Amino acid sequence: MSERQVTHERNPTPTSETRISNPLDLRSLQELIHEKALLYPDKSALRFRDHVITYHKLNNSANQFARLLADYGIRKGTIVGLAVDRSPEMLYCMLAIVKAGATYLPLDPEYPQARIEFMLQDAAAAYLITSEKYSGRFQTAAKEILMEDLLRQAPQYDVSPPDAAITMQDVVYVLYTSGSTGQPKGVQITQLGLVNFLIGMLKEPGLDQHDKVLALTTISFDISGLELYLPLLVGAEVVLTDVQTSRDTRHLMEIVRQQGITVMQATPATWRMMLESAWDDRLPLKALIGGEALSKKLAERLLEKCDSLWNMYGPTETTVWATLKKINIDDEIITVGRPIENMFAYILDNQLRRVPDGTVGEIFIGGVGVGVGYLNRPALNEERFMPDPFSPLPGARMYKTGDLGRIVNGGEIQCLGRMDHQVKIRGYRIELGEVEHALGKQTGIKDVVVLPKDERLIAYVVQENGTLPNFSAWQQALKTSLPEYMVPSNFVLLPRFPLSPNGKVDRNALEAMGQEIEKANRVYTAPRTEQEKLIAKIWEDYLYVEKVGIKDDFFELGGTSIVAMQIMARIEKETGKRLPLASLFTANTVEKLATEMELDDQSISWDLLVPVKPTGTKPPIFIVNGLDMNVLLFNNIARNMEPDQPVYGFQPRGLNGVDEPFETLEDMAAEYIAALLERDFPDGYALAGYSYGGVVAYEMSRQLQAMGKKVKMLAMFDTYAYNKGHFETGVPKYIRKIKRQFPKFLFITQSLIRHPKETLDYQQAFFVRKYNEIAVYIGLQRPPESDRAEDKINEKYEAAYRKYHMQTSDACAIDLFRVDTRLYYLDDPLYLGWKPYALKGINVHDVKGDHKTFLMPPNDKDFAILLQQLVDERMKA
Structure with a gap:
């Protein structure tokens, strides 16, 4: 008689109760x-x-x-x-x-x-x-x-x-x-399997x-x-x-209500973020949670906000959830309960024998929900999908989950983490789940992941609201229950964990971050002055970080170009002090920004040339921004290019609210060139421009060539070149407009099918803008008044563009980055109007996203990789 037959006779019933139907x-x-x-x-x-x-x-x-x-x-x-x-x-x-x-x-x-x-x-x-x-x-x-x-x-x-x-x-x-x-x-x-589960x-x-x-x-x-x-x-x-809403927990909360x-x-990761999204009231909500371990702390918080909370467990291989438990506030141990109808759960040792209740073993799942197996993986199927020796049904199979668990509370399953989270440090075998469980009980720790690195353990910790880190206390507490080799030697504090597309903590991403994650180790240093307290509070509001210390880095906390604009506007409103966005490249902590604010207005740098990432031995790339004037947008590019690649940006004159903006596009290009030549950069430039900035970069290349300088690369980041219509008058102008209406209508119709929400949003904004322009023109309303320097600059620069006569250039070939999602009609969607002007040719590169999103996550990484390849190629020529 085989070992499995013996096991079957010794264990005729599953180790957890099962409801059975036909x-x-x-x-x-x-x-x-x-x-x-x-x-x-x-x-x-x-x-x-x-x-x-x-x-x-x-x-x-x-x-x-x-x-x-x-x-x-x-x-x-x-x-x-x-x-x-x-x-x-x-x-x-x-x-x-x-x-x-x-x-x-x-x-x-x-x-x-x-x-x-x-x-x-x-x-x-x-x-x-x-x-x-x-x-x-x-x-x-x-x-x-x-x-x-x-x-x-x-x-x-x-x-x-x-x-x-x-x-x-x-x-x-x-x-x-x-x-x-x-x-x-x-x-x-x-x-x-699917219907039985449902x-x-x-x-x-x-x-x-x-x-x-x-x-x-x-x-x-x-x-x-x-x-x-x-x-x-x-x-x-x-x-x-939609996908955008599913990632925005604040929006999800609005939909729930x-x-x-x-x-x-x-x-659990998504529920935690929901709890941080202005969830103050109790909702008539049945909350289902699974995919990762549910901590008692999270369970208690959810039970305060929901009608009921159900903890679920089940690998994909056994059709979604295989067990479940309604969690109660007085539960001492959080379990995943018992199997659903026609499913079975067993806790077995490595000989496929049942272990006593309370003893740790591997979780096996049987029943009608066990899948057919992996497609084209016969060897793996034999290892993971095996005959079920406990089932009375002929041909029944069970799945080897690789998860550790034990039976508690008279038949409920407590999950204890993955078997493959077992590691060896200095010869000792360590279950990472055991360390995480012990750390999770410590005061001030909301969530924790423990990973091995260089023969030591590192604990990645998300703190509870309003608590201070106490590394030594955490370590001392662990030493009372764990051997010293299981106590992490280093703690990394994070505002939140990286998540996989499935909403689980992405352990691989934590490991891959390497040195970057070490930099995020936030030892909290409280604000000291009123200025630091104000800035820290503003950062907390806009970055959704619980506590910002004076040493915390804006970008490592998740700061983006859009958030930077909101923060600087808030600082100006609160203090009357105007700072350039570019100051965040150097004044990137609360402490440094507070020091910057102490400077008098004459000492604050509003230089045209901004060092986005000035370090590195490669030839630098110089990027001109569009009408949004947010030079921090280039930070997304710089951080995803190679460490050795310097990146500089240009910001327009007049942002300080004092200097007059440029009157002509030619003047703007000339001043940018002057700022460029003041620095000791070698001849042979890599220029780029985003949107409106592409036309400026193009004019810079023409002027540099006329000065005997060499431009080796000229990149257009979704810049449209055509502006001849600004100089048309009379009948030709109206004939051109009439001719483009039908293809424009077809384009909008197709765009509505492909991207209905985005297209409607764009068309609505377009019609509102046009209505206001017409209303002002015919005297129905007064021109909008604004004290913002950015609005004044925009008005001047749009006028400069309408006066600019495009001329041909053979300075170098153009690298045209063209977005794959277009929300507005163009007469020339293929070359974006550049073909008549680029005498040395056009290289078209399609990139993911629309005109606003292709430089933002998640598209920025692929964009930067492509840009780096092209910079390396062009600058070697």
């Missing part, structure tokens, strides 16, 4: 949703921004899409990649693929391109449904189907359900998950037709299945967020 009674996902669509045809099924989709509309659209997909050749066994932005059409496609009997492969377009391409190739996806926005982006053998084509063709199809031979063993989706094995691996989940969730935590469920999770994370499908099984409403959300699911 899984053969379960019906498919599409049948259950169709049933509710017939029962609640006019009830809201899905809400997205201002769009409300009824059950009738949702079900009929999914049926039409499914029939259309069948005509494309999608049928049972086909794997279909889905890479679209969050929208009602995303859900139509997910349901349609399932209704067609096929398998969907969810792909978040925000994920790295290489990762998406790997998943498409590894899964051998036959089709990829995407939108025009992402068309041609991914190198794949999959046949591309555009969402815009589906939307146009689907209304021609019948709304009745397609006749596909669906079985409960069909694979609904393949979802890729990372792990210790390196490459992502595709988990195959069946209809039976039916289990309907019983506990429970849901009915009056509920509203917030769907904020990327479809590349398995828990999104609960948010999107569970409400549709009872006649409830899905409130779907305004939409009357009753159920929300998120990771």
Whole structure:
């Protein structure tokens, strides 16, 4: 008799209680949703921004899409990649693929391109449904189907359900998950597993037709299945967020209140951020939490704000959540409870034998939710998906989770972290979870992650509000319960942890940060003077950091160019003191900025040439900004270029509110050149300009060439060159305007389909601006009055641009960075008007984002890498 047979006889029951029903009674996902669509045809099924989709509309659209997909050749066994932005059409496609009997492969377009391409190739996806926005982006053998084509063709199809031979063993989706094995691996989940999970969730935590469920999770994370499908099984409403909203917890709080959300699911990291987002009142909210360990402190805070709190546990390989527990305020130990219906949980040793209650072992999950296995990973399947020796059902399997746990409270499971978080330091084996658990109990620590580095342990800590770090006290407390080799030798204080797209703490990102994370070690030094206290308070308000010390770095606290503008405006309002944004490059701490504010107005530097990152031995790049005049925007570029790459920016004259702005664009270019030549830079310049600044950089290149200087690189950051229309008069001017109206209308229509919210926002702002201009022109209203230096400069510089006559130049070829998301019409979207002027040619480089976002996270990193490559190439020539 084998060891597993012996184990089975010794342990005929699972180690945690399980509710068992007949899984053969379960019906498919599409049948259950169709049933509710017939029962609640006019009830809201899905809400997205201002769009409300009824059950009738949702079900009929999914049926039409499914029939259309069948005509494309999608049928049972086909794997279909889905890479679209969050929208009602995303859900139509997910349901349609399932209704067609096929398998969907969810792909978040925000994920790295290489990762998406790997998943498409590894899964051998036959089709990829995407939108025009992402068309041609991914190198794949999959046949591309555009969402815009589906939307146009689907209304021609019948709304009745397609006749596909669906079985409960069909694979609904393949979802890729990372792990210790390196490459992502595709988990195959069946209809039976998914429906059993959903039916289990309907019983506990429970849901009915009056509920509203917030769907904020990327479809590349398995828990999104609960948010999107569970409400549709009872006649409830899905409130779907877009990707920007899902990352903004303040906006999420607004939606929870305004939409009357009753159920929300998120990771502990997201819930923590929600609690920091002006959440002062108690809400009628059922909070579901999982994905990472739930601390008692976080549980207590959530129980004060919510109706109920449910802690969930389950790997992707066992269909979302496999166990759950309703948390109570008096729970001494936070557990993940007991298995859901038709699921089993076992705590076993390395011989697959049950360990006594209270003893630590590995968690194994069995039951109908165990997936088919990893796609194309036979060796890994044999290791992780194994026969279940405890189940009476023939062929039953269980999944080896790699998580440590134990049975407490008479049958509940307490999770104790990953087995692969075990490390060896100086010969000692250490469970990082044990150290984290001990540290998490210390006063002042809100959250902690412990990682090994150079034969020592480093604790990354997020503090409680209003507490001071006490490293020595923490270490002494640990020494009373842990051996000395398990006590971290260093503590790194962070305002928040980096998160993965799934909302979990990204341990790999913490490790990869290396020296950067060490710099973020914030030893708090309290403000001393009234000036320092004021600045620290302003930084706290705008950076959402609990306590800002006088040594804290603005950029390491998450400071951006937009936040810098808000902070400087607030400082000027509070003190009457105007400081250049560029001062934050050198006065980047509260202490330094307070010292800067003590200077008299004549001593404050308003130099035209600003050292964004002056260190490094490579040839520097000089960047001219656009009309927003925010030179800190170039910090995003500088921080993502190589450490040895100097970066300088130009800021306009007049920002101090005293000096007069330049009258002509030629004067501006000449003054910038004078500021450049005052410094000892070698000949052979790399120039660049953003938006309006590109035209200035172009004029600088012409003037430098006329002076006998060499320009080796001239880069345009989404700059449009055409301005001949400013000099047209009479009939030709009106003929040109009339001719462009129809293509402009077509462009706006297509843009509304691709980017509805962004396009509407832009068009609304455009029409308001035009209305005000006309109203001023015909005397209906007075010109707006402003004391802001920036408004005065803008007015002068726009006038200078209208007077500027573009001339051809052979100073050097132009490197044109062109955004891939355009929200406004251009006569020349290919070369942005530069072709007639660039006599040495144009090199076009497409970059991610729109005109405002391509220099901002997350696009700034890819942009800077490309720019660095080009600077290196051009400056060697």
